[in-house]
Every structure is written in structure tokens, then in C-alpha cells.
Amino acid sequence: MTIEQLNEIKAKRADIVKVRTIIREEGEKLAKETAYRKQILVCGGTGCTSSGSMKILEALNEELKATGIQDEILVVRTGCFGLCSLGPIVIVYPEGAFYAQATVEGIKRIVDEHLVKGEICKDLLYKETVHEDGSIISLYETNFYKKQKRIALRNCGVIDPENIEEYIATEGYQALYKVLDSMTPDQVAQEVLDSGLRGRGGAGFPTGRKWMFTKDAPGDVKYVACNADEGDPGAFMDRSILEGDPHAIIEAMTIAAYTVGANQGYVYVRAEYPVAVHRLSIALQQARDYGLLGKNIFGKGFDFDIEIRLGAGAFVCGEETALLTSIEGNRGEPRPRPPFPAVKGLFGKPTLLNNVETYSNIAQIIRNGAAWYASMGTEKSKGTKVFALGGKITNVGLVEIPMGTTLREIVEEIGGGIPNGKKFKAAQTGGPSGGCIPAQYIDTPIDYESLSALGSMMGSGGLIVMDEDNCMVDVSKFYLNFTVDESCGKCTPCRIGTRKLYQLLEKITDGKGEMKDLDTIDELANHMKSSSLCALGQSAPNPVLSTLQYFKDEYIAHIEGKCCPSGVCKNLLQYNIIADKCKGCTLCARNCPAKAITGTVKQPHVIDQSKCIKCGVCISNCKFGAIIKK
Amino acid sequence: MTEKTVVPFQGTPEQEAQLKEVIAKHHDQPGGLMPTLQEAQGIYGYLPIEVQRMIADGLGMSLSEVYGVATFYSQFSLTPKGKHKISVCLGTACYVKGSDKILEAVEAKLGIKSGECTADGKFSIDSCRCVGACGLAPVMLVDEDVYGKLTPEQVGKILDKYDD
Ligand SMILES: Cc1cc2nc3c(=O)[nH]c(=O)nc-3n(C[C@H](O)[C@H](O)[C@H](O)COP(=O)(O)O)c2cc1C
Ligand code: SF4
Ligand code: SF4
Ligand code: FES
Numbered sequence: 001m002t003i004e005q006l007n008e009i010k011a012k013r014a015d016i017v018k019v020r021t022i023i024r025e026e027g028e029k030l031a032k033e034t035a036y037r038k039q040i041l042v043c044g045g046t047g048c049t050s051s052g053s054m055k056i057l058e059a060l061n062e063e064l065k066a067t068g069i070q071d072e073i074l075v076v077r078t079g080c081f082g083l084c085s086l087g088p089i090v091i092v093y094p095e096g097a098f099y100a101q102a103t104v105e106g107i108k109r110i111v112d113e114h115l116v117k118g119e120i121c122k123d124l125l126y127k128e129t130v131h132e133d134g135s136i137i138s139l140y141e142t143n144f145y146k147k148q149k150r151i152a153l154r155n156c157g158v159i160d161p162e163n164i165e166e167y168i169a170t171e172g173y174q175a176l177y178k179v180l181d182s183m184t185p186d187q188v189a190q191e192v193l194d195s196g197l198r199g200r201g202g203a204g205f206p207t208g209r210k211w212m213f214t215k216d217a218p219g220d221v222k223y224v225a226c227n228a229d230e231g232d233p234g235a236f237m238d239r240s241i242l243e244g245d246p247h248a249i250i251e252a253m254t255i256a257a258y259t260v261g262a263n264q265g266y267v268y269v270r271a272e273y274p275v276a277v278h279r280l281s282i283a284l285q286q287a288r289d290y291g292l293l294g295k296n297i298f299g300k301g302f303d304f305d306i307e308i309r310l311g312a313g314a315f316v317c318g319e320e321t322a323l324l325t326s327i328e329g330n331r332g333e334p335r336p337r338p339p340f341p342a343v344k345g346l347f348g349k350p351t352l353l354n355n356v357e358t359y360s361n362i363a364q365i366i367r368n369g370a371a372w373y374a375s376m377g378t379e380k381s382k383g384t385k386v387f388a389l390g391g392k393i394t395n396v397g398l399v400e401i402p403m404g405t406t407l408r409e410i411v412e413e414i415g416g417g418i419p420n421g422k423k424f425k426a427a428q429t430g431g432p433s434g435g436c437i438p439a440q441y442i443d444t445p446i447d448y449e450s451l452s453a454l455g456s457m458m459g460s461g462g463l464i465v466m467d468e469d470n471c472m473v474d475v476s477k478f479y480l481n482f483t484v485d486e487s488c489g490k491c492t493p494c495r496i497g498t499r500k501l502y503q504l505l506e507k508i509t510d511g512k513g514e515m516k517d518l519d520t521i522d523e524l525a526n527h528m529k530s531s532s533l534c535a536l537g538q539s540a541p542n543p544v545l546s547t548l549q550y551f552k553d554e555y556i557a558h559i560e561g562k563c564c565p566s567g568v569c570k571n572l573l574q575y576n577i578i579a580d581k582c583k584g585c586t587l588c589a590r591n592c593p594a595k596a597i598t599g600t601v602k603q604p605h606v607i608d609q610s611k612c613i614k615c616g617v618c619i620s621n622c623k624f625g626a627i628i629k630k
Numbered sequence: 631m632t633e634k635t636v637v638p639f640q641g642t643p644e645q646e647a648q649l650k651e652v653i654a655k656h657h658d659q660p661g662g663l664m665p666t667l668q669e670a671q672g673i674y675g676y677l678p679i680e681v682q683r684m685i686a687d688g689l690g691m692s693l694s695e696v697y698g699v700a701t702f703y704s705q706f707s708l709t710p711k712g713k714h715k716i717s718v719c720l721g722t723a724c725y726v727k728g729s730d731k732i733l734e735a736v737e738a739k740l741g742i743k744s745g746e747c748t749a750d751g752k753f754s755i756d757s758c759r760c761v762g763a764c765g766l767a768p769v770m771l772v773d774e775d776v777y778g779k780l781t782p783e784q785v786g787k788i789l790d791k792y793d794d
Contacts, residue, residue, distance in 0.1 A: 046761075084765025211773060232722075233720070234760050236760070273762065311703075312706060313704035328660065329660070329662060351685070391726045391762045396764055479722075487706075570769030593736070593739060593782045594738035613731065616782075
């Protein structure tokens with residue numbers, strides 16, 4: 001591959017991709033100059049695939065053939081658009097018509113009415129994109145997108161991740177050429193440092209500094225690795241980037257390898273991410289076929305290749321030393337640092353490890369310059385951050401915001417607020433290592449320092465919203481249950497400490513807690529923080545400490561009042577049927593998943609408390625209000 | 631309820647031949663044990679001690695080393711799974727939307743606990759931590775099929791579809 005060839009591929013494809021990223025009027029003009037009158041994008045991310053987007057794609061291709069217009073229309077299977085709760089998602093360009101929750105019947109109409117006749121099916125559009133007067137706006141003007149700034153997610157939902165030429169069309173591999181052609185390793189590391197980029201895997205260490213350490217570490221053999229273990233349950237930023245824009249990671253790792261002097265790279269991916277692994281494998285092979293990976297890249301005498309390694313379901317393997325041990329084929333147990341991986345990492349050699357999202361910013365920093373990146377964000381937290389918004393929020397999905405955006409903007413504007421008219425109670429960031437941000441701090445700007453100051457942390461990007469129906473004691477018990485499962489057991493404070501903490505929380509949620517348990521929790525937590533070997537154990541008490549700080553009254557209600565104010569903790573709850581009100585319609589008994597309800601027709605029914613799993617199905621089924629929860 | 635009986639190992643010569651190929655492929659690769667175990671589990675569906683022994687011999691390491699790795703990672707299973715594998719997501723996004731109730735409804739329906747397999751070998755239940763469909767929370771997988779936005783009352787009907 002030469003730069004001329006790269007530019008030729010870019011020129012050939014650029015306009016086609018550009019139609020998807022510019023405003024409607026310009027897009028309509030531009031589309032006429034390309035081979036495709038219209039382009040139809042179908043989301044192939046895991047979220048939309050789960051809601052059936054592959055069936056939509058099949059139906060689409062059949063219908064296009066049936067109508068005979070398949071040559072005028074370009075079908076693109078993209079990565080995640082971000083609005084996962086509205087999947088399967090279909091977008092038609094140049095209009096930018098955003099069809100939500102597409103169905104097989106709907107897609108046939110879209111082909112017949114929109115693609116053939118040019119009449120947008122307004123009733124199938126995402127409602128936020130249709131004005132009352134019937135005019136439509138582009139997705140980028142909706143509340144969900146307006147305040148976002150897409151850098152790491154730039155190509156997600158835009159290009160076909162299985163076609164390297166689409167990546168090249170969006171300036172792909174230009175940064176790699178620039179680096180190999182005209183920059184020294186020192187200059188690259190300096191540029192990354194100047195951009196202010198900090199590690200997106202959780203700890204927020206300055207990326208440029210890490211690159212310098214690894215570059216300067218003595219040794220002939222070095223490695224570059226990418227952390228795609230994404231262990232925070234309920235977070236899917238890295239997966240979406242790998243699924244939607246895998247070449248961005250390959251390009252960045254190659255740049256990193258040139259900088260630190262490595263010739264071999266590894267991507268460590270969670271085994272639960274088959275789609276990401278598949279896309280990444282295709283991308284790696286295409287990069288090799290195009291001479292962008294392998295021997296003598298761009299004819300500049302630099303060799304580099306990447307191998308994929310699958311994790312096997314151990315959260316602790318996201319920790320850097322454990323991850324490297326796991327790639328070596330061993331039990332993924334952390335080891336003490338120093339020595340840091342930059343000095344002694346994989347197979348004992350200096351190793352650079354960065355997170356997927358960290359890498360996804362690199363090529364753009366090189367192309368647009370450090371100053372461009374540093375112009376976004378706050379003083380100490382530059383650029384943007386991707387969050388996986390989940391839980392009790394209308395727009396569950398993937399969002400990327402400039403650092404400094406407030407939690408309120410994320411929840412109320414981008415996230416569309418809390419469904420069912422419920423009240424916002426708290427947001428949890430940082431997963432099992434993090435903490436919660438209660439409603440009174442909803443105006444906090446999101447950056448590394450502000451979140452730490454509140455006792456939470458930036459984390460890798462999980463952002464779970466909770467409403468008044470969530471019990472905070474139950475939530476911290478949930479996280480502790482997770483860390484009990486995931487503690488690798490190597491050191492005692494973590495192995496025993498997590499279990500002890502969990503038992504205390506269980507005691508409280510069972511209604512057997514005593515006030516002095518709260519002191520024990522405090523003492524235990526401090527001990528774990530100071531003497532666990534790795535950050536898993538050190539940060540495991542955070543969810544408890546943070547909820548105890550902001551929601552102590554809930555703990556006290558469980559302990560002294562023997563009640564769960566949110567009606568969640570099972571052992572403090574009972575469902576009962578009021579005999580007087582029960583008409584014996586049998587509806588509850590038929591729907592009870594535990595078969596806990598007995599009774600004959602037209603006779604009052606009873607709940608067998610030993611079988612009841614407190615799921616609440618009966619209460620929502622009973623038309624006579626005969627069932628009460630207390 | 632379900633007794634922990636040791637299911638006798640029933641590997642076929644074809645499976646063994648496949649395993650030998652896998653071992654040969656990863657024999658000289660640094661850190662080749664994990665990929666070998668992953669592919670072996672793909673062949674046999676689980677990793678009984680017999681298979682671990684073949685891997686240990688094949689890769690030239692001790693059985694205890696292989697066993698240590700196989701038991702460390704939750705993805706590796708030393709016991710066989712049911713014909714239909716049910717997996718309820720207990721990731722945070724699903725949990726705050728009540729996926730624990732879904733799991734209990736599955737357990738109640740089948741009369742076994744998470745981690746167990748029904749006596750007739752038809753169903754096994756597990757929980758997992760995020761399958762990436764958080765937008766559909768709470769989520770359950772039956773084999774490859776994803777069921778989202780679930781309520782406990784839907785569980786029974788869904789499972790009946792697999793009771794063939
Ligand atoms: C228990 C534990 C789990 C972690 N999980 C992840 C993870 O899933 N993904 C990740 O990128 N970093 C994770 N980290 C952070 C890594 O150790 C490491 O800091 C990071 O991958 C470095 O990349 P960065 O500087 O680009 O953020 C975890 C750390 C700990 C202690
Ligand atoms: S702190 Fe926990 S996870 Fe980390 S090494 Fe110790 S036991 Fe293992
Ligand atoms: S709460 Fe659920 S398990 Fe209990 S009786 Fe009602 S439907 Fe049955
Ligand atoms: S938490 Fe269940 S799918 Fe993500």
C-alpha cells in the first residue's frame with residue numbers, strides 16, 4: 001500500500017459515506033453525484049441484533065430484489081447508533097429519516113413507499129424526529145444527539161465496519177501514514193501527551209505519559225495490548241466501538257506500536273462478545289490484505305501484527321497485570337505493581353496497555369492535532385467520554401459527551417428522563433468499583449475530579465440510572481455479590497472482606513441488622529481499601545460506602561424499622577390476598593410463575609408464602625385490587 | 631431434588647481427533663492453553679477431567695495446571711449443560727429492572743437452582759453479567775435466542791416452547 005493508493009480508495013468512496021454525515025440539503029445534492037440514489041442503514045450492533053435487526057435486513061434485501069431497485073440503493077449494515085432501546089434501527093439517507101423499532105412489515109413499506117416512490121413513512125419514524133406540522137428533522141437535531149459530541153463513536157452507526165474502504169473513506173489510516181512518514185516516536189508520544197487524553201479504562205492515567213514510559217523502557221522486544229475485557233456489568237462502550245469501528249483500534253494500536261517500538265499486539269476481548277470478535281477478525285484480515293498490517297507497512301520498514309485473545313469470564317482479568325497473566329495462559333491473578341507493565345509486562349517484556357476507547361481517540365488526535373482535542377472538555381479532563389446509559393431511563397443506549405457536561409443534561413435531555421413519571425433517585429458510575437451520585441448533585445459536571453470528589457468515579461463508562469423504586473441497600477448488596485464472585489482469592493482482605501461485607505448487607509436486607517453493623521462495615525471497608533493487593537479489592541467497598549453516605553436513612557429503615565422503603569427487599573415484604581375482595585377469578589393463580597397461589601373458582605385464593613418469590617405479577621394482574629404488598 | 635451424579639464421559643473418536651488438531655495448533659503458541667480450553671469446550675460442550683487430561687498431555691503440562699486455569703474462569707464448565715441452556719442476565723442494567731425476579735421465576739418453573747441441570751437433561755440455568763442487550767433489559771437467553779423486556783409471568787410460556 002502506498003499513500004497514493006490509499007488516497008485513491010478514499011476518493012472513490014468518500015462521497016458515498018459523506019452523504020450520511022452532512023445536512024439533508026447538501027446530502028441530496030451529493031447523493032445525485034454518487035452511484036446510489038438512496039442509502040439504507042440497518043444497525044447490526046448487538047443490541048439491535050437482539051431485537052431482530054438481521055431479520056429486517058433479510059426482508060429488506062428480498063424486497064429490494066422484488067421491486068427491482070437493488071442497484072440504485074446501497075444497503076449498509078452498521079455498528080451501534082446509540083439508541084438501543086429503539087431498536088431495530090433503520091435510517092434512510094440522504095433524508096436522514098430515522099425509523100425506530102422497525103418490523104418486517106414496516107421494512108416492506110419503507111421499500112415500497114419511501115425508496116420506490118420517495119414518500120417517507122412518517123408514522124414509522126422515531127417520533128422525536130417528526131414535528132407537529134409533519135416536517136421531519138434529522139436525528140442529529142433531536143434531544144438525544146444534540147448535546148453529544150462523537151469522536152470515539154465517530155464512525156459507529158455511520159460506516160460498514162466489515163468494509164475497510166468505508167473506514168479509509170473517512171480519513172482512515174491517514175494518521176498511521178503521517179506517523180510512519182514524518183513523525184519520530186518522541187513526537188507521537190508528545191502529541192498524545194499534549195492532547196490531555198487520559199485512560200478511559202477507569203484510572204484516568206495520562207495516555208501520553210504511559211506511551212513515553214513504555215517507549216523509554218529498555219528492551220528489544222516490546223508489546224502493545226488492548227483491554228477489551230469490559231467487565232463492568234451493564235456497560236457496552238468498548239463492545240460498540242469494536243463492533244462499529246474496529247479499524248480505528250487497529251490503526252491506533254499500530255501507531256502505538258511504532259511509538260513504543262513493538263512488533264506484536266494483542267487484543268484481549270471478553271468471550272461474551274462474539275459479534276465484536278467477528279468484526280475485529282474481519283478487520284484484521286482486511287488490514288493485512290491491504291498492506292496496512294503485517295510486514296513493511298506503507299513500505300516504511302515497520303512490521304506489526306495483532307492477535308485476538310478471548311477472556312473467559314473473569315472480571316479481575318480487566319485489571320492490567322491479571323490481563324497480561326491471562327494472555328500468557330495462566331490463571332488471571334493480579335500481581336503487585338511495581339514493576340509496572342510499561343517496564344515488565346507480557347512475557348516479562350515492556351508492554352503498553354490501553355483501553356479500547358482510549359485507542360479510539362488516537363488517530364484523530366494525530367490527524368487534527370493535540371490542540372484540537374485539548375480544546376474540548378474541562379481543564380483537567382480533556383475531550384469526550386462515552387457512557388452506556390442504562391437502567392431507569394427512557395433512552396437506554398450509548399452516548400458520548402464532552403467532559404464537563406452535567407449529569408442533569410445526560411439524564412433529562414440526552415436520556416429523555418425517567419420513564420413512567422418516576423423520580424430520579426441516583427446514578428451509579430464506575431460499576432462495582434464506583435459509587436452513586438444522588439439527586440441533590442445532579443448538576444455536577446462529569447469529569448474525573450468532580451466524580452471522585454463525590455465518592456464515585458468516572459470508571460469505564462457504565463452509567464446506571466435508578467428511580468424511587470430501587471432500594472439502595474439492595475443495589476450495594478448486588479455489587480458486593482458481584483465482587484464476592486469475582487474476587488480472585490489471591491489476597492485475604494479481598495477474599496474474606498467482600499464476603500463479610502456481603503453477609504452484613506444480607507443481614508440488613510433480611511431485617512436482622514443492628515446499628516452496630518454499620519460501624520463494622522466502615523471498619524472492614526477501610527481495612528480492605530488499605531490492604532488489598534489490587535484495585536478490585538481496594539474499591540469493592542465503594543458502592544456500600546457511597547450509598548451509606550447518601551442514603552443512610554434507608555439503611556436505618558431496614559435495621560430499625562424492619563422495612564424496605566422502596567419495597568424491594570424480599571424478606572421484608574409479603575404479598576397477601578384480602579379474602580373479602582377476592583372474587584376467585586383465578587387470574588393471579590394462572591399467572592403466578594411460582595405456582596404459589598391456590599384456590600378454587602369463585603372462592604378466595606391464598607398465597608403460599610413459602611413458595612412466593614415476591615415478583616409482583618399477581619398484584620398487577622388482579623382486577624379487583626384484592627392483593628396487597630406490605 | 632437433583633442429585634449431583636457424575637455423568638460418565640462419552641467422548642467419541644471424532645471429538646478426540648478434533649481435539650488433537652486443536653492441541654497441535656496451539657502447541658507452540660505462547661499462552662496457548664486458554665484458546666485450547668475454549669475450543670475444547672466448543673467440541674465437547676464442557677471440560678470433563680478426561681478432556682483436561684488429554685490437553686495436559688498434549689500441551690506437555692501438568693493436569694493441575696490445566697485444572698487450575700479451567701476452574702479459574704467462569705466460562706469453563708466442568709459439568710455438562712442441559713440440552714437447552716437458559717441464561718438470565720444479572721448485569722446491572724438488567725438487575726435494576728428486576729432480572730432477579732426473572733431468574734427466580736425460571737428456577738420456580740423448572741424446580742432447580744441456577745447452576746443446575748434438570749434431571750432429564752433438558753434445561754440448565756445459569757446467570758450471566760450483561761449480554762450487551764441492555765436496551766432490552768431485563769434479558770434472558772435460551773440457547774441463542776434473546777428475550778428482552780421480560781416480566782416474570784412470560785417466563786413459563788417461553789420455556790414451554792422448548793419443552794420438546
Ligand atoms: C478489577 C479491575 C477491572 C478492570 N477492568 C477493566 C476493563 O474491563 N477494561 C479496561 O479497559 N480497564 C479495566 N481496568 C483498568 C485496567 O487495569 C487498566 O488501568 C486500563 O486498561 C489501562 O488502560 P487506559 O490507561 O487506556 O485506561 C480494570 C481495573 C481493575 C482493578
Ligand atoms: S484484591 Fe481481590 S481480586 Fe485483587 S488480587 Fe486480591 S483477592 Fe485478587
Ligand atoms: S408475588 Fe409473584 S410469586 Fe408471589 S404470589 Fe404473586 S405472582 Fe406468585
Ligand atoms: S445488563 Fe443485561 S444485557 Fe446488559
